[in-house]
Amino acid sequence: MTNAAPPFSNPATGSMLPGAQVDGAGVVPASPGTATPDLATLLAGSGRPHSRPRYPLRRADPRFCANSSSPEMQRMALVAALSVLIAGCSMLPEGRGVSRAPTPQIARPAALPAPSVADTRQCISALTQAQVRFTPVPDQVFGAGCSQLGSVRLSTIALTDAPRGLNELAISNIGPVRCELAQRFAGWAQFGIARAAEQMLGSPLVKIETMGSYSCRNIAGSVKLSQHAHANAIDIAAFVLADGRRISVKQGWAGSNQERAFLRTIYASACKRFGTVLGPDYNAAHQDHLHVDMSGQGYCR
Structure with missing residues (x-):
């Protein structure tokens, strides 16, 4: 490159730029997750897999099974089963199971102030x-x-x-x-x-x-x-x-x-x-x- 031209000042800014001297311008970790017990363990009442159930199973009283095939008893059993499943899913850590994507929000552009x-x-x-x-x-x-x-x-x-x-x-x-x-x-x-x-x-x-x-x-x-x-x-x-x-x-x-x-x-x-x-x-x-x-x-x- 040829010899640099002499510096000059910008009438607008009054500052100097090295080199060309133009316009006063310068160059201008997540913590580890906890293991989740399987659903059978949760239903058994223990947080440790394969541990002995807290409440051992006993033979049911025949009096309570007499009408187990009735529609009313079937509905009650279905509601109870769904409640257990929902409770179990709520215990899963965030990120496990099916996650719902947030509904996208379309940002409205900010209004540019009109010049007076x-x-x-x-x-x-x-x-x-x-x-x-x-x-x-x-x-x-x-x-x-x-x-x-x-x-x-x-x-x-x-x-x-x-x-x-x-x-x-x-x-x-x-x-x-x-x-x-x-x-x-x-x-x-x-x-x-x-x-x-x-x-x-x-x-x-x-x-x-x-x-x-x-x-x-x-x-x-x-x-x-x-x-x-x-x-x-x-x-x-x-x-x-x-x-x-x-x-x-x-x-x-x-x-x-x-x-x-x-x-x-x-x-x-x-x-x-x-x-x-x-x-x-x-x-x-x-x-x-x-x-x-x-x-x-x-x-x-």
């Missing part, structure tokens, strides 16, 4: 001052708890320190996102990704390719709604440079040393800005993109 009108207006004003091009999206509430509230659709992000003629960064394939997420994403693009590309890859950043934002769906393998269902998450797939190179998360995460260093630097930078960041090391579902959202508190995997 004042917060949305303030956020839109901040995006305008940061020279971010966007279109406000009307509030919408869909079925199954999905919503787009206080959202905007990003078009381009200004690059204040880019070379002449490259003063805007395009964002592709992105849908509505909550304004607060858009503001964090714009700052990450300006002071994290763009600067890392210039310093570590030697070429200005011209486009960020995403895999979308809003999608009314659950988290994979879960009954809980994804942050995508609230327009509160963005999936980033690749970064395109002015010299034509395309650094994808899928290929670059385990690619050249230069690509690996770049992607991990901007990943660490994202961890400083978003509530949750998930990458290829998290699971197979994220092998081809970086997921960022505003939920959680520094959950970076």
Whole structure:
């Protein structure tokens, strides 16, 4: 690798990052069970198998057997036998015999607090001052708890320190996102990704390719709604440079040393800005993109 570029501070955080110095981001036993006596032993009244019964059997009085074949006596005998069996089963330790699986409880997704009108207006004003091009999206509430509230659709992000003629960064394939997420994403693009590309890859950043934002769906393998269902998450797939190179998360995460260093630097930078960041090391579902959202508190995997 060439000589490292001089460090710089992030206007948003004011902290420093070693190496690329981008955006102030750091890399960021059960006790043994007791043997259970068999049912015959329990009925005999002893806890020791094959021991002599506590109450020896005696010949029954014929007076009590005279009507043993009557329906009433048969019912009484059946009830007594069932009572003994039930009592015996209740003595079995937990885990023995037939167990009943608990009825699964489907968790209802926690409602995401809607941004206030004042917060949305303030956020839109901040995006305008940061020279971010966007279109406000009307509030919408869909079925199954999905919503787009206080959202905007990003078009381009200004690059204040880019070379002449490259003063805007395009964002592709992105849908509505909550304004607060858009503001964090714009700052990450300006002071994290763009600067890392210039310093570590030697070429200005011209486009960020995403895999979308809003999608009314659950988290994979879960009954809980994804942050995508609230327009509160963005999936980033690749970064395109002015010299034509395309650094994808899928290929670059385990690619050249230069690509690996770049992607991990901007990943660490994202961890400083978003509530949750998930990458290829998290699971197979994220092998081809970086997921960022505003939920959680520094959950970076």
